[in-house]
């Protein structure tokens with residue numbers, strides 16, 4: 240069933256767990272995510288990025304993600320992740336997404352505020368929630384590479400929250416997107432202070448490859464939405480590779496695809512259990 244980002248994140252904050260937010264790039268990943276959430280009775284955030292939509296086709300992705308969202312037995316937030324293109328974000332709003340993210344985090348604060356306000360105005364008029372980012376989580380983000388990582392500045396975050404009134408705030412506390420992260424050292428003191436001062440539910444991006452204990456500590460300090468992309472891509476690829484190793488002459492997409500779904504499901508369940516969102520649907 241379709242759910243609201245804001246409501247699910249507020250429930251998570253009160254219940255001291257985080258809602259897993261998973262990216263998908265194909266039907267196999269999407270099925271693995273939904274099956275994991277249903278078996279674990281967990282709310283889930285199903286995320287589409289611009290490049291994933293480009294690969295699958297915007298109309299295809301809108302229609303099959305919407306079908307999965309409506310048919311699921313658990314709350315599903317259908318979320319447009321890392322929107323850089325304002326017109327595409329508006330199309331996601333029009334298509335019936337639950338929430339959208341604008342990522343203008345590399346721009347100066349006043350421009351980030353201005354663009355976020357444009358999206359807030361458009362999305363709110365259609366009952367759609369908005370996430371935005373302050374500070375910058377770098378790494379391999381969607382199809383873009385960004386070397387820089389800028390921790391969130393508390394005063395900027397407060398000003399941003401006051402001016403934009405967004406529904407979820409992505410912060411930078413030491414994670415980065417993608418596979419190669421170097422040493423991962425989360426700034427828990429910064430997170431604690433942000434959580435004390437910011438009322439908006441807080442979001443952690445770039446959470447693949449981060450030890451689960453670190454993510455659990457981040458949840459205890461106020462993170463309510465945890466974004467996972469790369470770990471599910473790896474799981475899907477591994478499942479398909481394993482199938483071909485066992486079936487060297489194989490060719491049936493339904494069979495190797497199913498192994499991809501199963502591997503994604505196992506990985507998604509691990510995260511759901513670690514984030515404590517199981518049995519919260």
Ligand code: 13P
Pocket residue numbers: 262320321415416417418443444445446447466467468469470
């Ligand atoms: P990872 O690929 O590092 O998990 O990051 C995903 C993400 O933050 C999507 O917004």
